[in-house]
Amino acid sequence: MPAAVNPDAAAPERRFDAIGALKDAGLTTLIAFGLLLPLVGFQTVTDVRNELVLKTRFPLLLALTISIGLARLVYAFSIAPWRERRAARPVAAARPARFDWSAAGAKWFIPFAIGFVVVYPLIVLAVKGRGGAVAWVDNFGIQILIYVMLGWGLNIVVGLAGLLDLGYVAFYAVGAYSYALLAKAFGLSFWILLPLAGCLASFWGLLLGFPVLRLRGDYLAIVTLAFGEIIRMVLVNWVALTNGYAGISTIPRPSFFGIPFTADDNGFAARFGLEFSPIYRTIFLYYVILGLALITAFVTVRLRRLPVGRAWEALREDEIACRSLGINTTNTKLTAFAMGAMFAGFAGSFFAARQAFISPESFTFLESATILAIVVLGGMGSQIGVAIAAIIMIGGTEILRQIDFLKQIFGSDFDPTQYRMLLFGLGMVLMMRWRPRGLITRRTPSVFLKERKSIAADLVKQGHFTEGAG
Amino acid sequence: MDYFVQQLINGITLGSIYGLIAIGYTMVYGIIGMVNFAHGDVFMVSAFIALIAFLILTAWLGITSIALALVIVLVVSMLFTALVNWTIERVAYRPLRGSFRLAPLISAIGMSIFLSNFVQVAQGPRNKSIPPMVRGDFTLLSGGGFNVALSYKQLIIWCVTALLLAVFWYVVAKTPLGRNMRACEQDQKMAALVGVNVDRTVAMTFVIAAALAAIAGTMYLMNYGVLSFSDGFIPGVKAFTAAVLGGIGSLPGAVVGGLLVGLIETMWSGYVSIDYKDVAAFSVLAITLIFLPQGLFGRPDVEKV
Numbered sequence: 192m193p194a195a196v197n198p199d200a201a202a203p204e205r206r207f208d209a210i211g212a213l214k215d216a217g218l219t220t221l222i223a224f225g226l227l228l229p230l231v232g233f234q235t236v237t238d239v240r241n242e243l244v245l246k247t248r249f250p251l252l253l254a255l256t257i258s259i260g261l262a263r264l265v266y267a268f269s270i271a272p273w274r275e276r277r278a279a280r281p282v283a284a285a286r287p288a289r290f291d292w293s294a295a296g297a298k299w300f301i302p303f304a305i306g307f308v309v310v311y312p313l314i315v316l317a318v319k320g321r322g323g324a325v326a327w328v329d330n331f332g333i334q335i336l337i338y339v340m341l342g343w344g345l346n347i348v349v350g351l352a353g354l355l356d357l358g359y360v361a362f363y364a365v366g367a368y369s370y371a372l373l374a375k376a377f378g379l380s381f382w383i384l385l386p387l388a389g390c391l392a393s394f395w396g397l398l399l400g401f402p403v404l405r406l407r408g409d410y411l412a413i414v415t416l417a418f419g420e421i422i423r424m425v426l427v428n429w430v431a432l433t434n435g436y437a438g439i440s441t442i443p444r445p446s447f448f449g450i451p452f453t454a455d456d457n458g459f460a461a462r463f464g465l466e467f468s469p470i471y472r473t474i475f476l477y478y479v480i481l482g483l484a485l486i487t488a489f490v491t492v493r494l495r496r497l498p499v500g501r502a503w504e505a506l507r508e509d510e511i512a513c514r515s516l517g518i519n520t521t522n523t524k525l526t527a528f529a530m531g532a533m534f535a536g537f538a539g540s541f542f543a544a545r546q547a548f549i550s551p552e553s554f555t556f557l558e559s560a561t562i563l564a565i566v567v568l569g570g571m572g573s574q575i576g577v578a579i580a581a582i583i584m585i586g587g588t589e590i591l592r593q594i595d596f597l598k599q600i601f602g603s604d605f606d607p608t609q610y611r612m613l614l615f616g617l618g619m620v621l622m623m624r625w626r627p628r629g630l631i632t633r634r635t636p637s638v639f640l641k642e643r644k645s646i647a648a649d650l651v652k653q654g655h656f657t658e659g660a661g
Numbered sequence: 662m663d664y665f666v667q668q669l670i671n672g673i674t675l676g677s678i679y680g681l682i683a684i685g686y687t688m689v690y691g692i693i694g695m696v697n698f699a700h701g702d703v704f705m706v707s708a709f710i711a712l713i714a715f716l717i718l719t720a721w722l723g724i725t726s727i728a729l730a731l732v733i734v735l736v737v738s739m740l741f742t743a744l745v746n747w748t749i750e751r752v753a754y755r756p757l758r759g760s761f762r763l764a765p766l767i768s769a770i771g772m773s774i775f776l777s778n779f780v781q782v783a784q785g786p787r788n789k790s791i792p793p794m795v796r797g798d799f800t801l802l803s804g805g806g807f808n809v810a811l812s813y814k815q816l817i818i819w820c821v822t823a824l825l826l827a828v829f830w831y832v833v834a835k836t837p838l839g840r841n842m843r844a845c846e847q848d849q850k851m852a853a854l855v856g857v858n859v860d861r862t863v864a865m866t867f868v869i870a871a872a873l874a875a876i877a878g879t880m881y882l883m884n885y886g887v888l889s890f891s892d893g894f895i896p897g898v899k900a901f902t903a904a905v906l907g908g909i910g911s912l913p914g915a916v917v918g919g920l921l922v923g924l925i926e927t928m929w930s931g932y933v934s935i936d937y938k939d940v941a942a943f944s945v946l947a948i949t950l951i952f953l954p955q956g957l958f959g960r961p962d963v964e965k966v
Contacts, residue, residue: 225744229710230783233717243791245716355763357770402951409696409766413901414950417943420898424943428936556894560774567767609786613778619771620753623764627757 212267220260227252301575308336308481312474321468328470330589332477333545337538338585340484342565342577344534347491349563350572351500352527353507354404355412357559358419361399362392362532364426364554366539371439371549372432381445385540392536393529400528404521419559426551438550445544447475476545483541487534488574494530503527557612564615568622584615663807668931669924674815674884676923677822681877682900683907683915684829685870691846691910692866693758698769699749701897702776703871707742707878708888709780712789714738715882727794731817731883738875746871750864773893781890790887818880825876826916832869833912842866846910895939899926902946908959917957 232252238244315327341363348356369388373379379387403414426433433439444452452459452472459475460467494500502523506513514520543549561584569580588611682704689697714737718730753772757764798812833839841862844852853859881896882888903922907914922942929941949956 222744222748225741226748229713229741230706230780233713235709235713235716235784235789237787237789243712243716243789245713245720353763355766403947406950406954408763410905410950410954412763412766413696413898413905414947417898417946421940421943421947424937424940557774560770563767563770564774609778609782612774613782616771616774616776616778620768620775623760623768623771624753624756627760627764 209268212264212271215267216260216264219263220256223259224252224256227255231255304578305485308332312477316470316474321470325470325473328473328477331586333473333480334589335582335585336477336480336484337542338562338565338581339578340480340487340538341535341562342569342581343484343487343491343574344531344538345562345566346569346572346574346577347494347503347534348527348531349566350570350577351491351495351507352503352524353408354524354527355408355415355563356528356531357412357416357556357563358399358422359415359531359535359562360554360556360559361419361422362396362535363539363542363558364422364551365392365395365532366536367543367549367553368426368433368439368539369536370540370543371442374443374544375439375441378443380449381443381540381544385537388540389533389536392539393533396529396532397525400525400532404524404528416556416559419556423551423554426554433551436550436552438548438552439543440548442543442547442549444472444547445476445479476541480538480541480545483537487537490530491574499523499526561612561615564619568618570626570628663802663809664931666802667807667809668927670809670811670815672924672927673920674818674923675927676903676920677818678877678880678884678919679896679900679903679922680916680919681822681825681873681880682896683903683919684912685874686901686904687907687909687912687915688842688866688870690904692842692863693754693765695754695765695769696901697754697870698766698897699753699772699776700870700874701895701900702773702893703742703746703749704874704878704881704896704900705888705890705893706745706776706780707738707871707875708882708892709784709789709878710741711735711738711875711879711882712791712888715791715794731794731879735821735876735879738879739872742871742875742878743868746867746874747864750867755860755863773897777890777893784890786890788887788889791882793886794883814883818884821876821880825873829869829873830912838862838865898946899939899942902942902949905946906949906956908956910960911956911958914956914958 232247232249234246234248235243236246311332312324312328315324315332318324319327341359345356345359348354348359366388369391370381370384373384373387374381399415399418403411403418406414427435429435446452447459450459450462451457452469452475454467455461458467459465459471465471495504502513502518503526505516505518506520506523510520513523542553565580565584566577568584569576569578588608591611592608682700685700685703686697689695689700711734714734715730718724718733724730724733749772753768754765757768793814795812795814795817798810799816800808800810802809833842841852841857842865844855844857845859845862849859852862881892899922900919903918904915905918906921907916907918922945925945926938926942930938933941
């Protein structure tokens with residue numbers, strides 16, 4: 192063929208293979224049946240005599256199997272040919288010069304989003320009134336913001352420095368227990384203990400990080416997991432200090448610069464001439480966590496411009512190149528680890544102050560996995576992405592908990608929240624398959640010439656590519 | 662002394678279970694260089710499949726011979742678990758080859774969360790307990806008010822583990838499939854050039870790993886008689902510890918590492934503190950990785966550009 196061909200001729204229209212698609216769907220159905228038969232087809236139930244008996248759920252099994260087969264068929268008939276055509280299209284034609292929506296959007300989006308979260312409690316207060324607003328500010332505001340902050344903290348470790356930390360919740364626990372124990376033992380105030388808890392968590396980060404940070408990526412992940420579990424087990428078993436599974440209760444709540452949120456004459460409401468309501472404390476806590484989260488974001492943004500931040504990102508891209516350029520990789524990793532741990536410590540002490548009760552149950556591996564899922568789904572390194580992922584995942588769970596119509600469809604014992612982690616896990620797998628760089632794939636480079644432009648995902652890489660295994 | 666012998670017996674039993682799971686970690690690591698984080702949960706799924714198969718056989722079909730039931734349970738569990746792991750490899754790991762280094766690990770973590778929660782949703786969050794499958798024991802040493810006993814179930818676990826390890830060793834060392842696996846472990850590209858079907862070999866590796874995990878799962882069910890959806894996590898990490906201790910990538914290392922971790926755990930809970938037995942195992946993992954990252958039988962890992 193001559194060199195200058197018509198781009199359309201390069202991708203000849205392939206005949207659609209209907210029989211192949213049917214066979215494929217049949218095979219998928221068969222495999223799905225085999226996979227689901229033992230665990231969905233049969234259910235083990237403890238009966239009244241406390242013996243384990245089997246129940247069958249064949250209608251459910253058939254429904255699931257057939258829907259998986261149908262989904263595969265639909266995929267083969269509609270999505271697969273479309274993907275094939277798109278893959279066959281020449282690259283140049285597929286990328287016409289367009290108005291850069293994401294850049295323009297980001298410019299307006301961030302101030303708008305910050306403005307919205309600042310006025311959010313007031314909007315809720317205006318709409319729902321004092322009584323109804325507590326649940327809204329607490330469940331949708333504070334709860335999400337804690338995870339946004341944890342996500343941003345872990346983002347320093349995973350997203351910027353490229354170290355997979357599976358034990359992040361350990362530092363969260365250190366922060367929470369530091370606040371709880373010190374506040375109960377010495378009666379120190381929240382504002383003194385908050386930085387102290389951050390320092391202690393960061394100290395533990397250094398202590399644990401120092402021996403392990405020369406390990407390779409996947410080993411590091413497992414060791415951090417082991418450390419996280421060790422800390423949790425110490426919390427469970429050291430009953431004299433931590434009260435074990437029973438946890439610590441009646442932790443002092445933070446006060447408004449010395450004015451407690453109580454109903455008496457010295458309380459916040461009485462001092463400011465307001466009618467007493469628990470909403471003031473909730474709103475105050477909301478602004479505290481909002482401030483902490485914004486500090487985390489601001490510090491991260493500034494750190495990226497510092498030599499250490501650039502070293503983190505360089506380390507993420509290529510550790511060997513970093514080492515040969517004279518960067519002390521251990522110290523660089525250690526600072527990232529300690530910085531991430533510090534923010535987890537802040538979040539932990541806030542958590543303890545907000546709940547007034549903590550127990551080791553709040554600091555399981557599942558919690559680490561949730562935070563990691565937020566960072567991964569949000570796009571490692573992207574702060575907006577992490578925030579959006581936290582809102583979708585944590586807010587989504589809260590919404591699932593509140594809506595009732597699913598119960599009417601699936602029966603009254605249907606609890607949508609138990610599907611939360613199932614969906615998170617599935618989401619992580621699917622994300623790695625289709626969008627390994629997360630929801631937000633564009634990055635703003637930390638170094639630029641004259642003009643700042645965000646770069647598309649396919650121009651940057653992250654982590655080390657496996658060699659030979661490809 | 663008697664107490665020590667008893668703990669030794671318990672430790673070897675536990676160690677055989679860990680060793681079987683550890684082989685799955687070490688094989689997968691050897692061949693595609695990823696830590697298959699979901700392997701512990703595959704083990705848990707296999708134990709659930711074994712539980713369901715056992716209940717079908719005894720309660721519905723009325724099989725009274727425990728030996729026959731055990732053999733059928735083992736085979737059924739191995740088959741279904743192999744299918745599960747084959748599918749996982751196909752769906753979650755194969756498309757990620759050539760992606761960035763942490764991608765398969767993150768995908769495996771996602772898979773692990775998915776599997777344990779799937780079992781929680783499908784089978785309920787409560788512990789499942791069954792009456793002991795095998796009763797009775799030999800008394801080995803007696804006197805001094807303490808009898809050292811080797812129960813029949815422990816003996817079965819030892820024999821089944823030893824027998825199936827021999828079969829597994831034969832497959833890896835003597836068959837064409839084993840040769841392909843070893844070739845892929847050394848150099849995938851070169852293996853592909855000389856006509857080894859790399860994709861199929863990797864898939865078969867996952868199938869064999871799952872079959873060994875299913876043996877471990879059945880033995881676990883027989884030994885403890887209690888099962889819950891979260892049972893994959895801790896044994897999984899311990900088996901990974903065993904694989905690392907033995908030198909990841911080394912098959913005899915995995916078995917030796919498994920036995921060592923089993924012994925350390927039982928000795929620790931016997932002589933030091935039973936509350937901190939998991940801490941002991943996790944500390945072994947951390948200490949090994951820090952001071953002896955290549956393990957007892959592994960090759961030193963050189964990072965190249």
